[in-house]
Structures are given as C-alpha cells and as structure tokens.
Amino acid sequence: MTELICIICPNGCRLTVKGNGLKVEGAKCARGKEFARIEIEDPRRVLCTTVKTVFSTHPYLSVRTSKEIPKDKLMQVMKEIKNFRLERKVGIGEAVIENLLGTGADLIATEEFIEKEVL
Amino acid sequence: MFYDAIIIGGGPAGLAAALEASKRGLAVLLLEREDRTGGILKQCIHDGFGIVRFREKLSGPEYAHRFSAGLEAAGAEVRTFTFVSDIQECDGGFLVTASDASGMHEFRGRNIVLATGCRERTRNQILLPGTRPAGVYTAGTAQYLVNRLGLLPGKRVVILGSGDIGLIMARRLTLEGAEVIGVYEIKNTPSGLPRNIAQCLLDFNIPLHLCSTVTEIHGKKRIEAVTVSKVDAAGRKIPGTEERIPCDALILAVGLIPENELGEKLGLRIDPKTKGPEVDQRMMASIPGVFAVGNSLHVNDLVDYVSESAEIAARALSREYSERKILKIDLDPKFMYVVPQMLDLNAGLDELIFYFRSNAIYENPRLVVSVDGVDVWSRKYMILQPPLMERIKLSFGKFGLNENSKISFRIEVGS
The missing domain is CATH 3.10.530.10 (CPE0013-like)
Structure with missing residues (x-):
C-alpha cells in the first residue's frame, strides 16, 4: 500500500494505492485516480x-x-x-x-x- | 477627463476589475506602480494558477497575460510606473494624486477600486531576535531575486514558515542548486496547501519541522547561522531544545498583510480580522463608490478567487448608487472571518459569494446560516482549517430582509 497526496488541484486529496491492480482510494475525482496510477509507475512533473x-x-x-x-x-x-x-x-x-x-x-x-x- | 472607475494596482485583482469594467463600457483608468502589470504573478513562475477558472495549470505570468492581453483593446487606460500617494473625496467622486517620471498628476473618477494586494510580514512583525546581518529575506524578495534577476540568495538556506510561498521557494532554490536545510513551522500543522508539501518538499526530500521556530539569528555582516528551538503548544520556546544551524540565508515565509494605507487614510472601516476594508456583497467598502478587491480585501489562497472578487466589484460599478441599507452579518467565534462582512439590502441579494476561513481545525463540521433564528442553509465539510479558504454561494432575496433582520453564520461541531 502506498500513500500519496494528489497534486492535481488545491484539494490535495490523500490517496492510498493498493495491490498490483493499483486500486486507488481517497480521490474525489477521476483525475486523482489517474494521477495515483501514473505516480506509482512513472512519476512526472511540469518543470x-x-x-x-x-x-x-x-x-x-x-x-x-x-x-x-x-x-x-x-x-x-x-x-x-x-x-x-x-x-x-x-x-x-x-x-x-x-x-x-x-x-x-x-x-x-x-x-x-x-x-x-x-x- | 472624469473616469467611471480608477483602479489602484495592476496585479491579478486590478487586471480583472479593469477588464470586466472596460468590457461593460465604463471609462477605466488602471494605475500600476511597477514597470508593467501582473503584480506578484510576474515572479510566480511556478504553475498551478487558474485551475478553478480555466481548468488549466498556468504559471503566474501566463495567468496575468490572460487578463492583460485584451485590456487596452477593451478600452482601459493603463499607466505604469505611476505611484498613487493620496485619494480624497471630491465633488461627484474621488480625486487621486499620483506621481510618475514626469511629475505629479491628479485624476478624477466616480469610483475607486482598491486592488493594492498585500505586503509580506518581516522579521520585525514576528519579533525575531539576534543580530541584523545581510542574508535575511522575505520569501517574496528571494523569489524576485531568483526569478526576475537570476540571483541566488544563498547556498545553504533555512526557511521559516510553511506557507505556500515558502514551500514554492524551497523547491525553486533546490532546483537552482542551493541546499535547503529545512522548513521550520511554529504551529503543529503546515500553513501551505497539502499539494505543495508533496510537490515542493517531499519530491526533493526537504525536511519539514513542525512546532519549531528560529529563535536567534547569528552573524555580523552576513548571516552565519540560526538557532532553532522546539516550541510548546502556546508557541513558547522549550529550553534545552536549541540547535545551531549554519546557513548563509534565512528566508521568511511568515504571512501576508493586506496593504491598505490609502483606504485607511480615506477613512474606510477596516475589519481587524482580515486587515482589509469591510465590504458589502458588491465589495463596496464603508464609503460608497470605494471598492476593495483581491488580496487587499483579504489574503486569498488562490488567484482564481482574487479575480472573482474583482469582477464582482466591476459588475457593480455604477455612476449612481441608491442610499444603502446596511445589515451586518453575525458570526460565531469559530470563524476567523467571513467576506463580505455586511449586506446592502438595497443591492442585489441573490447568488452572493462569501469567502471564509475557520479560526481552528474542525473535523466533520457543518456550516449553518440562519435568518432571524431560522436555519435556512447548511453544508457539511470533511474539514475546515485556517489555511484553506472556503467559498459559498447564497441567496437572501426570498427572505424579505429589513434592517432589523438578523443573519447569522455558525460552525457546528459534533453531532
């Protein structure tokens, strides 16, 4: 299990990602779920x-x-x-x-x- | 020339007010003291601006450009390098005294929009003891040095205060090759947004020390070190916890204060909580025809709401105002503040925007609005906390309010 803070918007949802299926909990929106999956596999940032x-x-x-x-x-x-x-x-x-x-x-x-x- | 509105300050609030007012056909003069408009956004090169408004993560300069680009085409007159020193009431409106490279000028207008933003707190406001060496900067000054002038304020940096600007600067200085030793926060919770804790500190392994503060500055010409100490729940330093940390720069991100000298001189009533003028639902201050918007009204977390408050004022600008019938809003002490603080019953009462902060952290609270003792609106929150400004939209038109009505906002905790 991995804990993340979503950086997509100012809400800053606390996300937990579980298992190989990358089940995401705590996200208020779909973009947050997608962020969590990408963050685990290939974290990216705008510079x-x-x-x-x-x-x-x-x-x-x-x-x-x-x-x-x-x-x-x-x-x-x-x-x-x-x-x-x-x-x-x-x-x-x-x-x-x-x-x-x-x-x-x-x-x-x-x-x-x-x-x-x-x- | 008699302007419909003279807007003081060309940051995000002033730009939005000027654009909206010009689009509505009003004769607008925007006065800006720096070389160009944009205000603090000029140096806020990080992204994250405009998420609410444009559904995009723009950098500060890009966000400002969305407003400044069309400004002159919309008919606004913009004067940069122009510093306003005085505003007085005059026949039919206001007389603004300002200076630029060519000398002193007087401008007359029916309305004034104060969009003067805020100023950073310095070591004087937080009574930081020690010597007075070079190398102690506010976060905004450090940001100006790095982002506008390409200068690094230090190579071993301590940051005091965990507000968003401090967190953003921790990342920025790290990217530019400085070592950020740590961010120290006197409170037991960070002041900045969680996403900035994540992407500015965690991403770069910068430690955040809560319940800790700088208790002494060392160094003669240049700062050599700071002493940091743990503090107790009341914010008093705990003896024996002192630690001396060598550094060549100390950056202070210890809060903002709305800049309202012009409004105070004019005699506007100031809300001691927001440090900005008290306003009604149109953002009109205690003197009719004077509006306060953006960060000079109250310190915002998001620029999107700075622009929104400015546009609310711009839409209300008029050449004539009917006499006001003011009803103050009653707050329970769990609020830090609510803006607007009052309603003019002779102005529109529907779809009103309120911005507020709680005075402490409340989990699972309910915000309840009552009219004459009857609850008329409520909303549940997962959490209310001082660093997060909240925004709600309320309509009061259907309640038949009069000057003896009582509108109350309260925060209920527990079931």
Missing part, C-alpha cells in the same frame, strides 16, 4: 524555471515544460537549461527549446518580453 537571455531589458525569461517530464530527470534538465542562452525574442507559449533532452516536452515561454527599458 517551471527561467532561461537566461541576451536582452538587457529582460535578462531572465520565465518558462515551463509543455507537459510533465519524468521526475528523476528534473535536475538533469535544469543543468541543460542553465547552459542555454536565449538569443531571439519569442512570444508567450512559443518553444524556447524543442524536445527538451528527448523528453518529448518543449520548453515554452510563459511571459512576453519587456520592450521598454526599466528605469
């Missing part, structure tokens, strides 16, 4: 971070992965992102790095560039 840019008005741009990536790859992916420098202005939702470390997820911009100089 949110920033990338360095070459633009002085906006030296760091906030980004996230377009979908969940394997949890055990988070630190490795962070290392990859740290070595990256963004040299073109992208719009919100646009890919900054495609297929990040072969995870199938893109790293996408989550904000617009600031155009004007900050005082």
Whole structure:
C-alpha cells in the first residue's frame, strides 16, 4: 500500500494505492485516480524555471515544460537549461527549446518580453 | 477627463476589475506602480494558477497575460510606473494624486477600486531576535531575486514558515542548486496547501519541522547561522531544545498583510480580522463608490478567487448608487472571518459569494446560516482549517430582509 497526496488541484486529496491492480482510494475525482496510477509507475512533473537571455531589458525569461517530464530527470534538465542562452525574442507559449533532452516536452515561454527599458 | 472607475494596482485583482469594467463600457483608468502589470504573478513562475477558472495549470505570468492581453483593446487606460500617494473625496467622486517620471498628476473618477494586494510580514512583525546581518529575506524578495534577476540568495538556506510561498521557494532554490536545510513551522500543522508539501518538499526530500521556530539569528555582516528551538503548544520556546544551524540565508515565509494605507487614510472601516476594508456583497467598502478587491480585501489562497472578487466589484460599478441599507452579518467565534462582512439590502441579494476561513481545525463540521433564528442553509465539510479558504454561494432575496433582520453564520461541531 502506498500513500500519496494528489497534486492535481488545491484539494490535495490523500490517496492510498493498493495491490498490483493499483486500486486507488481517497480521490474525489477521476483525475486523482489517474494521477495515483501514473505516480506509482512513472512519476512526472511540469518543470517551471527561467532561461537566461541576451536582452538587457529582460535578462531572465520565465518558462515551463509543455507537459510533465519524468521526475528523476528534473535536475538533469535544469543543468541543460542553465547552459542555454536565449538569443531571439519569442512570444508567450512559443518553444524556447524543442524536445527538451528527448523528453518529448518543449520548453515554452510563459511571459512576453519587456520592450521598454526599466528605469 | 472624469473616469467611471480608477483602479489602484495592476496585479491579478486590478487586471480583472479593469477588464470586466472596460468590457461593460465604463471609462477605466488602471494605475500600476511597477514597470508593467501582473503584480506578484510576474515572479510566480511556478504553475498551478487558474485551475478553478480555466481548468488549466498556468504559471503566474501566463495567468496575468490572460487578463492583460485584451485590456487596452477593451478600452482601459493603463499607466505604469505611476505611484498613487493620496485619494480624497471630491465633488461627484474621488480625486487621486499620483506621481510618475514626469511629475505629479491628479485624476478624477466616480469610483475607486482598491486592488493594492498585500505586503509580506518581516522579521520585525514576528519579533525575531539576534543580530541584523545581510542574508535575511522575505520569501517574496528571494523569489524576485531568483526569478526576475537570476540571483541566488544563498547556498545553504533555512526557511521559516510553511506557507505556500515558502514551500514554492524551497523547491525553486533546490532546483537552482542551493541546499535547503529545512522548513521550520511554529504551529503543529503546515500553513501551505497539502499539494505543495508533496510537490515542493517531499519530491526533493526537504525536511519539514513542525512546532519549531528560529529563535536567534547569528552573524555580523552576513548571516552565519540560526538557532532553532522546539516550541510548546502556546508557541513558547522549550529550553534545552536549541540547535545551531549554519546557513548563509534565512528566508521568511511568515504571512501576508493586506496593504491598505490609502483606504485607511480615506477613512474606510477596516475589519481587524482580515486587515482589509469591510465590504458589502458588491465589495463596496464603508464609503460608497470605494471598492476593495483581491488580496487587499483579504489574503486569498488562490488567484482564481482574487479575480472573482474583482469582477464582482466591476459588475457593480455604477455612476449612481441608491442610499444603502446596511445589515451586518453575525458570526460565531469559530470563524476567523467571513467576506463580505455586511449586506446592502438595497443591492442585489441573490447568488452572493462569501469567502471564509475557520479560526481552528474542525473535523466533520457543518456550516449553518440562519435568518432571524431560522436555519435556512447548511453544508457539511470533511474539514475546515485556517489555511484553506472556503467559498459559498447564497441567496437572501426570498427572505424579505429589513434592517432589523438578523443573519447569522455558525460552525457546528459534533453531532
């Protein structure tokens, strides 16, 4: 039996997963049940971070992965992102790095560039 | 120019109010003191915003963009780098004094929407003893340094307080290569959401120490260590439990206080529990034409409800208001607070949104609403606890309320 806290929504249901059939108890919704099964077999997370840019008005741009990536790859992916420098202005939702470390997820911009100089 | 509404603050509350009011054809001026709108969401790069509203897990900047993108097209005038220093009542409305790079300006409007958000508590508010070295940050400052400026506030970090911002920063600093030694919480339960305990602490093996707090800060120029101690049920430190923990940064995530200097100066009645203005069902404060929304009204857990409160106010904005007939809502002491605190019987009384928190943890309680001593509505909860804000929708139109009516909210525990 494994105990988990669901991270799908702010309810934070306490889940218990039993046996080989992965019977899930405690979830208020179907998404919670699915979360528990995936969490046991292949835990995944969305990674949110920033990338360095070459633009002085906006030296760091906030980004996230377009979908969940394997949890055990988070630190490795962070290392990859740290070595990256963004040299073109992208719009919100646009890919900054495609297929990040072969995870199938893109790293996408989550904000617009600031155009004007900050005082 | 005489605006229908002048909105103070361009964070999620101000953006939602400005967008909704502009869409309704009102002449709106939004004043923001920073370089662009978005408020605290600009630095909240983690996801989880908008789950209730958009059924998506957006990052903070993405959530803000959903509102800011269409704002000018909807007709709102947005002035950034503009700092409001004063609001006064004037003929037919309000006079707002603000400064920007070009000097002082005066703006006039029929309505004011206070969307000024909140401020973080610092070591002064929690009376943290010790020296005053560099390296002691509020969680929001640390978040600004890491996410906007790309600077790491420390390499061996202690976090005091288990509110959501502290938990989010524990994860963020770990991802950026710092060692987070532990999160210390004076209470016996964490303040943050369970999902953040899971995905920010458990995921990265960061220890959470309950009933523990920082009792001294050490270091001359730069922080060198903190002393942490266990505390008893009353929050007093237990002698003999002290432990010295070397660190180069201490991050304080010890709560938020609504920022209401402008409203206080204007003479608004402030609720001592929420630290925000008392409002009616339209979010209208004690002075007609002044509205308080978002975190300046009360500290919210979810931005979705910040936007909602702002839109409730925006929908109520008008050029004329009939005289108010105020009925205060009666609360039992098991509530920390309920917002709105009062009803205007001359305004709409159906489908009203109430936000509340209990003052302690209650298992299997029942929330009961009564009118003139008759129970008219109730709901069972699995648990009510101070860190989780609850929201309910109630209608009072059918009760024929008058100024002598009595509306009471109570929490019943046990059968």
